[in-house]
Amino acid sequence: MSAERTWADARLLWDHHLMHHTPGPCSVAIGLGSHDLGVADTAVELHRRGMAPLLVFTGATSPTTRERMPRGEAVHHRERALGLGVPDSAVLVEPRARNTGENIRFSRELLEEAGVDVSPVLLVSKPYEERRANATARKLWPGVEFVSASSPMTFEEYVASIRDERLVIDMLVGALQRLMIYPAQGFMVADPVPGEVTAAYERLCRAGFTSRLVTDGHGAVGQ
Known part of the structure; x- marks a missing residue:
């Protein structure tokens, strides 16, 4: 070829992987863990624009991130956000998830335990994971509106x-x-x-x- x-x-x-959503004000932005710190950067930018007062970073480690992010994907994303000026009180960490389904399930549990009134939710991912993350969230968290976002590339x-x-x-x-x-x-x-x-x-x-x-x-x- x-x-x-x-x-x-x-x-x-x-x-096709891009959802082509226009972010609006949401209750929380969930940054899905990965090797790509652009997820944290995008979440921070949305926070600065008033799109999400609270950020959740979710993710443990994987074979592709273990060396680069030894403290876990969510922890490294949180550190990036704090380094960019987001206050500690505006960031929650979910450090256990090892796949997209767990990203959604464990973030949902964390927010429920924190008593956060959730709707709608910004899902921040790598660009080519937007549609997959959105479809996964709609399966595992029915009744919530999800808005997808990623680095504008x-x-x-x-x-x-x-x-x-x-x-x-x-x-x-x-x-x-x-x-x-x-x-x-x-x-x-x-x-x-x-x-x-x-x-x-x-x-x-x-x-x-x-x-x-x-x-x-x-x-x-x-x-």
Whole structure:
């Protein structure tokens, strides 16, 4: 597949993963843990703009963050926010979650225990995780309105920031696969994928962008 076709397909996936929400005033912003401190930066910017008086950072460690964030993703994101001027009283930490479902469940429990009146909620994630996080939250926390946000970056800007084109496309492909297979497993609500996006995903899979795909436990890739 040509480089032009690869990038065109990757842009289709990138655009689909974005929810294209316009943030408005919410009760709380939940920053989903990851390697990307841009999540904390975006949450802080939304806080400064009056979009969320309270920030929650959620996440333990993973194989990809253990060395970079030894104290846990949520703790490092909190430290970033405090360093950017957010008062300690405006930040809560949920340090146990190891996947998106736990990010939502444990954050919900934390806010309920704190007596926070929740609605609506800003979900702050990596750009290509917006739709997946939103669909997961709607499954696990019904009755709450969720507004998605991430660093305002184009696909090209994100590739430049990561400095690894193949890794970024692999992550886009993996996130799209989860949107297609996780609803049947009860992890998120169904969120239909347009045919042109599915076709782009299939071309990228055939081109070998498969390192982030989920397998069925026997080595076969679910598509």
